[in-house]
Amino acid sequence: MAGRPKTKSETSAKYEQRKLEVLRAAARTFNRLGFHIATLDDVAEELGVTKPALYYYAKSKDEILFACGQLALDALQGALETSGEEELSGLDRLTRFFRLYAAIICEDFGRCLVLSEPRDLATRSRKANVSGRRALNLAVRDMIRDGIEDGSIRPCDERVLAIALFDAFNGLGRWFDPKGALELPAIIDRYLDIFIGGIAAR
Amino acid sequence: MAGRPKTKSETSAKYEQRKLEVLRAAARTFNRLGFHIATLDDVAEELGVTKPALYYYAKSKDEILFACGQLALDALQGALETSGEEELSGLDRLTRFFRLYAAIICEDFGRCLVLSEPRDLATRSRKANVSGRRALNLAVRDMIRDGIEDGSIRPCDERVLAIALFDAFNGLGRWFDPKGALELPAIIDRYLDIFIGGIAAR
DNA sequence: CTTGTTTTTTACTGTCCAGTAAGTAGAATA
């Protein structure tokens, strides 16, 4: 009947695919208008359907926002594993990670993650979201600590550095425009250059 | 009658003082709950009055948000003038400015400025707000350019550096907690240290 | 082509909240 409960464990691939389209339309709409200003009618319009159709794939606006953020967090978790694999210095791993981070954050779901605040979510979703964010933060702190130990990173307060990096790169998700003058890789290079080398002349 | 139009040019000092209390209560409430989630009833409660009392001092929620941001922008404009006065290197002026910037951004109105997005404002207010922000951005770019010319700052893309600095320091307004482990001046020192010296070991 | 299932529609409800109308307690002024 409702199609959603679907106790038949394997929800069809088609359903999952369509759900992803729904979430992407939602993310784009939230990013364009802001989560609170965007209505589900706006989201539906972006996708070319009417509002109630969305409720076939999610049961609240909150759940949609959460799912979008979760997709981004999953991608970032993947980036974390990718950058940690090889035997690199802490600084190199940090650099690799933030390259991937920047790329993800400039995609639909990544932007949605950084543009939304945990407090926009209901209690349950919020907890999961915050713990995902915290995991990333801790992993980055670890990289920094490793880098300080292996001598690739100048001794510093790893909490503060981690936050500064995240805040600076998150900003990218706010203002980066694919149609702007600078290509994303060029911007990333400059960001990393600023952080790695510092701004003071030698 | 309405008390507000007050064609008698000089609005009483008492009125202006109370208006500031209203705006401060609004800023604190917006910062605590988020602008869209916070209702004017919440703001009124924070101040210990009822909602319509607020309309004695402002004619819309939008105007309140705008006024809060404007107070912060005025303070920041002042900081800009303060840091530009003396004959210092570009790097020193930049450093001085971001010290002041951080302090302002961690106050009620400053936090309100960075936590609110221009798109939350109505067209007219938004234009004024954006132009205020842009003026700051341009002034900082100038400092950077001066610093590069006078040899205190390593050559770099001044637009990108300005954005990275603003984004990183704006983050401060989001997470800084006066009751946290680190005092604000200590955090500012570490931020500046990271940016000035870079994170790579020598 | 008929029966069942998936997907989406039209039409509606309930609530929340910005903003308004009208009146009132208290202070200042005459």
Add this chain to the structure above:
DNA sequence: TATTCTACTTACTGGACAGTAAAAAACAAG
């Protein structure tokens, strides 16, 4: 002590929007 302004209050309105109910398409499968 009447009058006028200031600074609010109580009581309300209108519209927007998340979410629901029920029916209708669209699509399969026998």
